[in-house]
Amino acid sequence: MNDIDKQTVVGVLNRLLEAELAGVVRYTHYSFLVFGFGRIPIVSWLRTQADESLVHAQQVGEWITALGAYPSLAIGPLLDSHKTDIGAMLRESLETEAQALGLYRELLAQVEGKSVALEEFSRQMILAEEMHAAEVDKMLRKPGELAAFAQQIA
Numbered sequence: 397m398n399d400i401d402k403q404t405v406v407g408v409l410n411r412l413l414e415a416e417l418a419g420v421v422r423y424t425h426y427s428f429l430v431f432g433f434g435r436i437p438i439v440s441w442l443r444t445q446a447d448e449s450l451v452h453a454q455q456v457g458e459w460i461t462a463l464g465a466y467p468s469l470a471i472g473p474l475l476d477s478h479k480t481d482i483g484a485m486l487r488e489s490l491e492t493e494a495q496a497l498g499l500y501r502e503l504l505a506q507v508e509g510k511s512v513a514l515e516e517f518s519r520q521m522i523l524a525e526e527m528h529a530a531e532v533d534k535m536l537r538k539p540g541e542l543a544a545f546a547q548q549i550a
């Protein structure tokens with residue numbers, strides 16, 4: 397633990413805290429704007445994502461204070477695209493989740509071989525965020541389409 401560059405690690409953790417908190421607000425906001433037949437399961441899925449982002453934010457915040465640093469009270473960028481179509485929400489979510497995933501990878505690069513616990517934490521978060529992105533990618537495919545959505549737009 398003493399081998400890590402604490403200032404850099406806390407910097408990454410604070411950006412993650414802000415990104416996860418932005419996720420809480422973003423998913424909650426989306427959940428108000430779902431209309432149509434699919435509303436009930438989609439609202440419930442979006443609220444589950446908001447809850448998960450909050451748990452992630454809390455875990456990240458606990459790490460910041462465990463390292464003896466002060467957690468940011470800021471929140472990541474929130475873009476109101478005024479979209480009420482589910483596809484647009486999911487594409488936006490895929491984009492912002494990819495940024496969070498990038499930050500968890502940055503965290504892993506910082507702590508790898510230096511802190512077993514932080515390394516374990518970042519790997520678990522990378523797993524969770526990648527599985528989440530894969531789920532959203534599948535939701536963005538048309539029924540019967542096998543190719544990943546991310547590959548189609550790449």
Ligand SMILES: [Fe+2]
Nearest residue numbers: 416449452496
């Ligand atoms: Fe997350």
